[in-house]
Amino acid sequence: MPRTPRIVVVGGGFVGLTLAQQLERRLRRGEAEVVLVDASPSMTYQPFLAEVAGGRIEARHVAVPLRTTLRGTRVVTGAATTVDRDRRTVQLTLPDGTTMGLDYDELVLAPGSVSRTQPVPGLTEHAVGFTTLADALRLRDAVLTRLALAADTQDAERRRAALTFVVVGGGYTGVEAVAELQDLARSTARRYPGLDVTELRFELVEADAEIMPELPPRLGAYTRARLGDSGITVRLRTQVTSMVEGLVELSDGERFRADTVVWAAGVRGNPLLARIGLPVDPRGRLRTRTTLRVDGAEHVWAAGDGAAVPDLAAARPSDDATPLCGATAQHAVRQAKVLARNLVATLRGGRLADYRHRDAGSVAGLGSHRGVARIYGVPLRGLAAWLLHRVYHLAMMPTWGRKERIALDWMSALLGRRDLTAADLVRGGLTARPESRAQVPA
Ligand SMILES: Cc1cc2nc3c(=O)[nH]c(=O)nc-3n(C[C@H](O)[C@H](O)[C@H](O)COP(=O)(O)OP(=O)(O)OC[C@H]3O[C@@H](n4cnc5c(N)ncnc54)[C@H](O)[C@@H]3O)c2cc1C
Numbered sequence: 289m290p291r292t293p294r295i296v297v298v299g300g301g302f303v304g305l306t307l308a309q310q311l312e313r314r315l316r317r318g319e320a321e322v323v324l325v326d327a328s329p330s331m332t333y334q335p336f337l338a339e340v341a342g343g344r345i346e347a348r349h350v351a352v353p354l355r356t357t358l359r360g361t362r363v364v365t366g367a368a369t370t371v372d373r374d375r376r377t378v379q380l381t382l383p384d385g386t387t388m389g390l391d392y393d394e395l396v397l398a399p400g401s402v403s404r405t406q407p408v409p410g411l412t413e414h415a416v417g418f419t420t421l422a423d424a425l426r427l428r429d430a431v432l433t434r435l436a437l438a439a440d441t442q443d444a445e446r447r448r449a450a451l452t453f454v455v456v457g458g459g460y461t462g463v464e465a466v467a468e469l470q471d472l473a474r475s476t477a478r479r480y481p482g483l484d485v486t487e488l489r490f491e492l493v494e495a496d497a498e499i500m501p502e503l504p505p506r507l508g509a510y511t512r513a514r515l516g517d518s519g520i521t522v523r524l525r526t527q528v529t530s531m532v533e534g535l536v537e538l539s540d541g542e543r544f545r546a547d548t549v550v551w552a553a554g555v556r557g558n559p560l561l562a563r564i565g566l567p568v569d570p571r572g573r574l575r576t577r578t579t580l581r582v583d584g585a586e587h588v589w590a591a592g593d594g595a596a597v598p599d600l601a602a603a604r605p606s607d608d609a610t611p612l613c614g615a616t617a618q619h620a621v622r623q624a625k626v627l628a629r630n631l632v633a634t635l636r637g638g639r640l641a642d643y644r645h646r647d648a649g650s651v652a653g654l655g656s657h658r659g660v661a662r663i664y665g666v667p668l669r670g671l672a673a674w675l676l677h678r679v680y681h682l683a684m685m686p687t688w689g690r691k692e693r694i695a696l697d698w699m700s701a702l703l704g705r706r707d708l709t710a711a712d713l714v715r716g717g718l719t720a721r722p723e724s725r726a727q728v729p730a
Contacts, residue, residue, distance in 0.1 A: 293320045295631060296378055296390055298368040298560075299398035300326030300354045302620035303592035303627075305686060307396060310628030312360040320635055322360070323390060325380060327367040330354055332421050335617060335681050336694070338461075338653065340424040341431075342468030343708060344701040347421055349693040352686045364390070371395065371564045376587065394587050394631055397564075397574060398624075401555035401593035401615055404571070410532035415456070415551040418465050425711060427465070430548045431473050432710035438487070439480045449545035451487050454536055456528050457553035458494030460502075460652045463511060465550055466492045467655040470520055476708055490520040491546075493538065495527045495553075500660070502650050503667075507660050510669050514654050555615055557594045564588075569596040569612070578642040580627045589631070591623035600644040617684070618648060651677040 295311065297304050304324055311322050330351040339345040355363045366380035366388070378390045403417040416430070417423050431453070438450040453473070455466040470490045477483045492499070492515065498508050499522060512522050523540065528549075530537040536546045557572030567575045567583050573596040575583045580597065582588040591597065593615040602611040613619045622645045630640045651661040651673065659674035661667070668676060678698070685691050 293393040295394045296392035297324045297396040303398035303624045305331045306624035308361045323362045325364045337424040338464035338468040341428045345697045397590045399558040404554040404556045409530045415549040418552045452489040452546040453548045454491045455550040458499030462552035471655040579640040592620040601646040
């Protein structure tokens, strides 16, 4: 009897979860076995990380358990370490350190991205990334414990450093993070006798001339103004040049001590992708064709943050180079749907479809009841954008159970019951690495 073909999917994030759900719907009984491998037992809905850090959403509610959500897929919790393309095998390390090999007929690589670091002295020792649930919890704890320290210490310099927070990177990740962390710090400071909200120092540092460049200039200016109203200093055309032992030095000559530095200065492809011997772009993403098949590899596919996918819907720049899709959940989910169709077509000897999606725009929350958005070219700001941000992400959040829990968290926060409990994760200082997103064993 012929063996059932096996599709192995590495990465159970936006791409992996959507792809597995689509394959469960599209494949006939016995047509193929789908195995989903992820280093973590759950998918994290990253657009809600800022609200987890801000204490508006409970951490577990943004994590979608893979095993119980995917009933027709074999889920393996383990980290993929290498791929042998000649033997069509993926090598995995299981949580207890043991290894196992998994044969495939078709392989999908979707392990996402990691923080793009720079050679800044002190970066790996002092900064924390903002890509995982653990990062969000650590930052939330950092705010709460630093405020408590500031309230207790007799040392004025220690107090200033404890109350100083720096976010590096003015994309939507950095903007949402600084807005939520500052909101959390203000709410907390008001409840601590001896602390004054005017002592809080929040700095958003951006190397380019604009924050959130995907927004039209007027909305960018609005965002800067709202952040400024809340007491956040936005520094454009500025780089962090050093942060050794918490002494932050900026390219504009400013120097100050900050206990907490968040690194949100862009992402690059997961390091696993560069180890497979297939073509990657300068950002470490696998180069794919418009069908999402990896260039030069018949049975290997890629999508999401770890794939350099030609963007057929984007306007071509003057140098005629094909633009590539951005690292967004919007592309990841839609690519996963086309990929599911193409995998089924491959099994059945059908035609492959091209990935083409016109970018719908972006939405970002700026803390309490304020946001910015551009949807199909229409700019929105303030309460309308904030509501749209919530409605959009709640609709995109996988599973009804998670949607329900998040809606209840929001109601509870609106009634003024934002949780200000520290989980005591950062005693002794912040030591997380910006590359904590994907701890892939060598
Ligand atoms: C804070 C934050 C906010 C964001 N907000 C937005 C937003 O508002 N809108 C938007 O469109 N996009 C947003 N994004 C971007 C969006 O989250 C990503 O584009 C999306 O997650 C990409 O999906 P993916 O499936 O490629 O990767 P991921 O969703 O990151 O999934 C990758 C998966 O691979 C697993 N993995 C990694 N290495 C291995 C390995 N070696 N073996 C096995 N498994 C592995 C990981 O555990 C993870 O589950 C945000 C990102 C962040 C960090």
